[in-house]
Amino acid sequence: MTLQEAVQAYYGQELSSSADLKTTACCDADAVPVWLRPLLAKVHPEVTSRYYGCGLVCPDQLAGCRILDLGSGSGRDAYLLSQLVGPSGSIVGVDMTVEQLAIASQYTEFHAQQFGYANVSFLNGTIENLEDLGLEPESFDVIISNCVLNLSTDKSAVLQGVQRLLKSGGEFYFADVYTDRRLPEAVRRHPVLYGECLGGALYWNDFLSMARTAGFPDPRLVSHHPISITDPKLAPLVGLARFHSATYRLFKINGLEAACEDHGQAVIYHGTLPEHPERFPLDHHHVLETGRTLPVCGNTYRMLHQSRFREHFAFIGDFSRHFGPFPGWGSLSPFNDPAPDAPAPGPAPGPSAAPTPVPVPATPAGCC
Numbered sequence: 001m002t003l004q005e006a007v008q009a010y011y012g013q014e015l016s017s018s019a020d021l022k023t024t025a026c027c028d029a030d031a032v033p034v035w036l037r038p039l040l041a042k043v044h045p046e047v048t049s050r051y052y053g054c055g056l057v058c059p060d061q062l063a064g065c066r067i068l069d070l071g072s073g074s075g076r077d078a079y080l081l082s083q084l085v086g087p088s089g090s091i092v093g094v095d096m097t098v099e100q101l102a103i104a105s106q107y108t109e110f111h112a113q114q115f116g117y118a119n120v121s122f123l124n125g126t127i128e129n130l131e132d133l134g135l136e137p138e139s140f141d142v143i144i145s146n147c148v149l150n151l152s153t154d155k156s157a158v159l160q161g162v163q164r165l166l167k168s169g170g171e172f173y174f175a176d177v178y179t180d181r182r183l184p185e186a187v188r189r190h191p192v193l194y195g196e197c198l199g200g201a202l203y204w205n206d207f208l209s210m211a212r213t214a215g216f217p218d219p220r221l222v223s224h225h226p227i228s229i230t231d232p233k234l235a236p237l238v239g240l241a242r243f244h245s246a247t248y249r250l251f252k253i254n255g256l257e258a259a260c261e262d263h264g265q266a267v268i269y270h271g272t273l274p275e276h277p278e279r280f281p282l283d284h285h286h287v288l289e290t291g292r293t294l295p296v297c298g299n300t301y302r303m304l305h306q307s308r309f310r311e312h313f314a315f316i317g318d319f320s321r322h323f324g325p326f327p328g329w330g331s332l333s334p335f336n337d338p339a340p341d342a343p344a345p346g347p348a349p350g351p352s353a354a355p356t357p358v359p360v361p362a363t364p365a366g367c368c
Contacts, residue, residue, distance in 0.1 A: 031056060035275055036080070042114045043079045044107045050074040050100065053146035054197060054245040055175025055223070060273050060280075061308045062089065065141040068165060069093040070127045070158070070174075071148025075104030078120050079111050081144070087117040092140075094133065096126045128154040130161035138167050141308065145174035147245070150200040155207075159214035159250075166252040169307045172216070175247045177201040177227060187238055198229070198243055216250035217258050218299045220283035223247045249283065253306045260297035260326035265317035267304055268293050272312045280312070288313075297326040 032040055036058065040048070050073065057077055062084040069078045072093025082091050095101050104122050112118035125133045127148065143162050152158050162172045177197045193199035202210070211219045224246040229235040271277050271290030280288045282303070288294055293316070296304075304313050325331050 033275075039083045040076075040080055042083065042111075043076055044110055046103060047074045047076050047079060047107055050103060051076040053077065053175060054177055054227075055146060055247045057144040057146045057173055057175050057247070058084070059142060059144075059171070059173045059249065060275065061312075062142065064088040065308070066139065067091050068135070068140045068143045070143065070145040070162075071095055071151070072104060072122060073097070073100045073146075075107070075120070075122065077144060077146055078104070078122075079107075082111065082120050083115055085119065087119060089119060091120045092135070093120070093122040094125050094127060094130070095122065096124065098124070127161070128152055128157045130158075130165060135165055137164050140165050141167055141170050143170070143172045143174075145172075145176070147176055147197050149174065149176045150197045150202065151194070152200070155202065156210055156214065159211060159216070162250075163215045163252060168252060168254065170252050171307065172250040172252075173222075173247070175245060178204040178207060178244050178246055180204070180242045180244075181240075182206070183238070183241060187241070190237060193234060193237065196234070198227075198238065201243060204244075204246075211248075211250055212258065216252070217256045218251070218303075220249050220251075220286075220303075221246060222249055222281070222283050224284075251303050251307060253302050255302055256299050259331040260299060260329045262323040262326040263298045263301070263317060263319050264295075264321055264323055265298065265301045265315070266293050266295045267301065267316070268314040270312050270314065273309075280309075297329065 033056075036056075052073060053076070058081065062081060063086050065085050066089060067081055067085060069081075069091060072078050072095045075093055078091045078093045082089075085091065093104060095104070101122055101124055108118065108120060108122075111120065123133050127145070143166060149155055149158060159172075166172065179198075179201045180203070182203045183199065183201070187193055188199050190199050208219055224244050227243040227245055229238065229243075267288065269280050269288040269290050269292070271280075273280055278290055280290075282288060282300070286296075286300060298319060301315065301317070304310065305315055325333070
């Protein structure tokens, strides 16, 4: 049995609900923000009971968007986001597990009556072969995935397919599982660990490299939390490896660079996103307060200016000048010689001299 067949059997036949999972990779309803809970309550109980995600894939500003859900399973996220895109938007779910798709499709009419419109459809296919599904290139505003990339046997192909299907200015917003090291073959091939989203988890540094190769130069971490292995028989198999559920956003935007570069730019958040009147969390390092002028790197400027968030910000500056790497966050210079007008270094401290402490600001003054 191949790993892909093992995943299909695990999610189609062995698991009957999220209670059967052997790790904490699957998050519960308590992780859903208060404002989303009334929307989740409208989703059919059988759909929510078969939810196997590891995070919340619900970015802001979705009204009217066309969304692709990779590994949509029983359809929980698709039906939740259906209410946010509204009647002028649409959701397409893709999954390879027949049993999961049957449940998702069974309740399309139920949810159409609940919401007052029908805007969700499902396709049977693998996320490694999105080109086989007849989906138009550059036709999606947002692509989501919830704890599915780790189950893929060709993760690079998935990211390349996402890049092809996203519109310019669109984003891949997804939750998945990552490790703090590369896993040994025995762990990566273990059918239960693989099905539980651990065996196929990427070492986080390998993921960043893979994303950049696929055309996403600046992956942005949104949130993360540790995962526990609650089955005592499985825990010893992974050794010292540690796992995290993490949500990333990858923007498809022309001009993004591999590092944070300083062009003397700044942005001001208007406070106009309905669920974020005081501050907008772009990612783990960028929480933009309403009305505050925040210096940002060129990548952050482009992410806001060339995406669906543009109307919610004022933009200061352009790309006519470059001041080097963004202070404190850009790439470190390989040239560490002192500036021509810098004072000559003093004598090296003796054995009893304490090293001079390097000041580190408690919070960044600007970007990243």
